[in-house]
Amino acid sequence: MRSHDPIIAIATAPGRGGIGVVRISGGSLDALLAKLFSVPLKPRHAHYLPFNDKDGDAIDMGIALYFKSPHSYTGEDVLELQGHGGPAVLRRILEHCLETGREFGLRHAEPGEFTHRAFLNDRMDLAQAEAVADLIDSSSEAAARSAMASLSGTFSRQVNALSDRIVHLRMLIEATLDFPEEEIDFLEKYQARAALDTLRNELAGMVAQARQGMILRDGLHVVLAGQPNVGKSSLLNALAGDDIAIVTPIAGTTRDKVVQQIHIQGVPLHIVDTAGLRETDDTVESIGIARSWAEIEKANVILHLQDARSRQDELDAAITQRLPARTPVLRVLNKIDLLSASELENLLVNQTDANQIGISAKTGAGLPELRQRLLDIAGWNPGTESPWLARERHLSALSTAGHHLDLAAEHASHDDRVLDLLAEELRLAHEALCSITGQFTSDDLLGEIFSSFCIGK
Ligand code: GDP
Ligand code: ZN
16 A cells, blocks of 8 residues: 555545535645645634635535644545535545546545554554444444444553563563573562463453453344244344334245344344245245355354244254254244243243243243343343453454463473573563554555445545
């Protein structure tokens, strides 16, 4: 990525709005500004101006804001043009700037390129840059709060503090390595074992928090599986609170998967209603069934719905058999409103079975318990709302660091203490932590991270 040529993009969401913003960033925008405007722009001042085309006709009236490097989002010179938020107006402003700026190399920005530049210019570290995208993508208030905490550096500071202490311990060890006669005393002298144990505990705490942060960011994939007519679509509607799947009493009407996102205590749940899982000659229906199995493979939790009145039959046994062994399955006995009093009592006695729950999609009975079970299975712990949002990448880096600290502790506990091996494990732990904030990160990974951003950010 050539990081100094000026880039431009519409920064506001596509569609109509009160205001729309076109944003330009570049190493120096002085010459471009002189060509675009007849008056000089004062940095950090709002200038109310006509945005003229090349013939001097006004495209729009709006506000121009100029941020001089390094006091800007990207750390470069940044120009923001706030016009009226219509797609045609914004496109004309963009096209006019592109034409005027062509001689300076002005081009369309790639997805995430503004934030990528902010990272390269040390305006934020990698975990913060990721939090920008996560904040924009947040689907619940809880997720947005956590993303903002990451963006403001809470997560990075915690990672850096831990990483500094690991470096400190390693420096002590390496200093000792130069004086072999002191090696024996080293561990006692600096209480290195206790220090290591504290570090390991704190890291384990961060791994647990990262898991929570990941649930909040990525949500849970829940699949509704079961025979036709057991009430899968009805349950989805009841959980979603509005009608998105067609509920009919004709078997096999849910032909394709339907995904609905809902939230439980701020945790996003992606619920997939599957086509009835049965043998069929109907091609359309069988395609739906093939997709259902594909969804089931990806699920974090499977709800295997059954009619509370009928006992588990051969088809249910066959479904159970095909479900992936690694995925937790909750047996949901639906339509308990149709049970007789004694049947219901019988079922409730078994309600303590952690793998089974009785509900009625029709009356809503048992749904609060079902929601809670889903969160429990996901490992969601509402008492410890994650102070930051985490990605798979962060969790894996924290786990790698933890693994190396464990190995370091093992070296420290042996009689034939090998201080240089201990130091090496600490170095690897440190390196893993640094990858979170992006101190040692390959261009490939950066490309992958920023390309998933929206354009204009
Ligand atoms: P699916 O094929 O598994 O998606 O089942 P549907 O959600 O389409 O439901 C099949 C039929 O069962 C419909 O007539 C629903 O109204 C009915 N049904 C679903 N849940 C319940 C329930 O909890 N109680 C009763 N009485 N009927 C239900
Ligand atoms: Zn259905």
